[in-house]
Amino acid sequence: MELLHTLDHIPVGLLELPASRLHEQLPRPTLITLAGEKEQPLFISVLLHGNEDTGWDALRSWLQEHQEQVLPRSLVIFIGNIAAAKHGLRRLDGQMDFNRIWKGGNSTEETMAAEVAKQVAAMRPFAAIDLHNNTGTNPHYACTNRLETNFIHLALLFSRTIIYFTTPDSVLSNAIAGICPAITVEAGKPGEAGGEDHCYNLIDAVIRLHHFPEHEPAEHDYDIFQTMAIARVADDIDFGIKPEKHALQFREDLDRLNFSELPVGTELGAFAGERMPLSVTSETGEEIADKYFKVENGKLITAATLMPSMLTLNCRIIRQDCLCYLMQRFAPDSKL
Numbered sequence: 001m002e003l004l005h006t007l008d009h010i011p012v013g014l015l016e017l018p019a020s021r022l023h024e025q026l027p028r029p030t031l032i033t034l035a036g037e038k039e040q041p042l043f044i045s046v047l048l049h050g051n052e053d054t055g056w057d058a059l060r061s062w063l064q065e066h067q068e069q070v071l072p073r074s075l076v077i078f079i080g081n082i083a084a085a086k087h088g089l090r091r092l093d094g095q096m097d098f099n100r101i102w103k104g105g106n107s108t109e110e111t112m113a114a115e116v117a118k119q120v121a122a123m124r125p126f127a128a129i130d131l132h133n134n135t136g137t138n139p140h141y142a143c144t145n146r147l148e149t150n151f152i153h154l155a156l157l158f159s160r161t162i163i164y165f166t167t168p169d170s171v172l173s174n175a176i177a178g179i180c181p182a183i184t185v186e187a188g189k190p191g192e193a194g195g196e197d198h199c200y201n202l203i204d205a206v207i208r209l210h211h212f213p214e215h216e217p218a219e220h221d222y223d224i225f226q227t228m229a230i231a232r233v234a235d236d237i238d239f240g241i242k243p244e245k246h247a248l249q250f251r252e253d254l255d256r257l258n259f260s261e262l263p264v265g266t267e268l269g270a271f272a273g274e275r276m277p278l279s280v281t282s283e284t285g286e287e288i289a290d291k292y293f294k295v296e297n298g299k300l301i302t303a304a305t306l307m308p309s310m311l312t313l314n315c316r317i318i319r320q321d322c323l324c325y326l327m328q329r330f331a332p333d334s335k336l
């Protein structure tokens with residue numbers, strides 16, 4: 001069975017289709033290669049999560065405006081979870097997360113990812129950008145798995161807010177980082193004002209870039225935060241968002257805590273139990289929930305000062321992915 005669809009052109013009518021209708025023309029995950037003036041291509045991936053369609057909307061808008069012209073640079077496009085996009089879901093039940101399949105493995109999704117990585121590596125891309133949305137209230141930011149100068153310059157073309165992370169290490173940007181500068185872009189919620197324009201401008205800037213500056217960016221030009229740990233709700237804990245009744249009831253404004261420094265004792269919700277309902281895994285795989293959270297008088301509260309990102313009110317996403325990432329402002333001598 002063919003796992004990857006490949007094209008060397010944009011099919012007629014494809015750019016008129018929203019993400020939810022791409023399945024009408026594309027039978028499976030698709031890699032499209034387009035020739036441009038500069039041979040070394042820009043690699044763009046969209047819809048690794050089927051409900052995050054801002055990247056596709058920005059890309060098809062850019063392509064519609066430039067389809068009668070010679071592209072400034074060759075372009076390689078990976079359109080990911082088309083089946084989930086049909087239903088507006090991050091992933092379908094039974095599927096692996098398309099941004100957790102890039103480290104190798106024998107599943108259908110991992111085998112497909114290996115083929116994409118092989119073909120892209122052979123093209124020696126100039127840069128790679130993976131376009132995403134958040135499901136919670138977050139600023140626009142770029143993520144990088146490396147702190148090399150070219151990676152920071154690439155991230156700065158999108159935002160001065162940068163997150164450096166090494167876990168999970170099975171994401172697309174990490175797989176491509178050994179080939180070229182690569183970033184993951186988080187462009188706010190789907191459909192939110194400004195997200196599509198911001199991604200459009202990033203695509204336009206990178207595809208026209210001749211080379212990355214050789215100098216290191218000035219430290220005052222950006223803010224880097226480092227992911228320290230990932231927090232998840234324990235598998236056997238029933239949870240929801242207030243006012244729904246669950247054993248663990250998160251506060252109704254949970255996602256507004258993103259990128260805020262939360263003091264000790266900040267209440268995240270109510271919990272009708274004594275045990276710790278969260279699992280928190282450090283970058284080295286250590287279980288450290290008690291370092292950051294505790295249950296006290298029926299409330300789930302912070303046990304240390306922390307800064308979360310990617311908190312959401314979407315319980316399906318919390319269960320499929322995580323509750324949040326815990327961050328600290330990056331310093332070269334930081335101790336995790």
